[in-house]
Structure formats: structure tokens, C-alpha cells
Amino acid sequence: MRLRVLLLDPDCTAARQRAGEIGESPESLSSGIRFTIARLRELAATGAVSLEVACCDRLPIWRLIDVDSTVYVGAFAEAWEGHESPVYKLAASPAGMLHRGLRRMLEDLRQHSTRII
DSSP states (O other), X not given: OEEEEEEEOTTSHHHHHHHHHTTOOHHHHHHHHHHHHHHHHHHHHHTSSEEEEEEEXXXXXXXXXXXXXXXXXXXXXXXXXXXXXXXXEEEOXXXXXXXXXXXXXXXXXXXXXXXXX
């Protein structure tokens, strides 16, 4: 299994903006992202999965998790906690334009991100 994750850079301007949108302190939001990165490093060290993690500095709109050929997607909005959003599973299909569009966007984000794992 290959797992690729793109996270918000905990030190970027967009992280501070996002924290303000959800009424959280920038320090708390950044700490949560750093905790996630630490846990993903632990997972990567097990060798159980092929793991790629990168950080970007753009304001999150979509929560995207790309596992093999499946994309899991949720949305972020102002004053809305991302973890409260439903997550949808999008599998590749011949007419799957949303799947293709999100994967294309994700690839562009990855190309403009910093890989950390």
C-alpha cells in the first residue's frame, strides 16, 4: 500500500489564517500538525506502508488523502472544523471527472510542497 499525505505547513501564514477561522490559537493548530507529522514518522519507521508526507503553504480548502488509486476527500470552510466535515471515498472510474480533477490538483500541490517524509 502506498499512502501519500499533504499537510498544511505548521509555520506558514495560511496556518495562522486557518487557526483564526476556526477560533483556535496558531500555536495550538501548529502543535496539532506537528503531532500528526511525528505520528506519521513513527508509522513510516515501521515499514508497514510506503508513506509520503509533504507540507504546503496554501490555505486548505480540501482535505485529500490519496491511497493507491483512491482519493478520500473532505472540505474546509470558514468557521468550520475540518474534522467535522464528512469524508467521501472517490475511486477511479472511466467517467470519474471529480476524482481526476482532485488528483490533478493534489499533484500540483505536491509539486509546490516540501516533502518531509
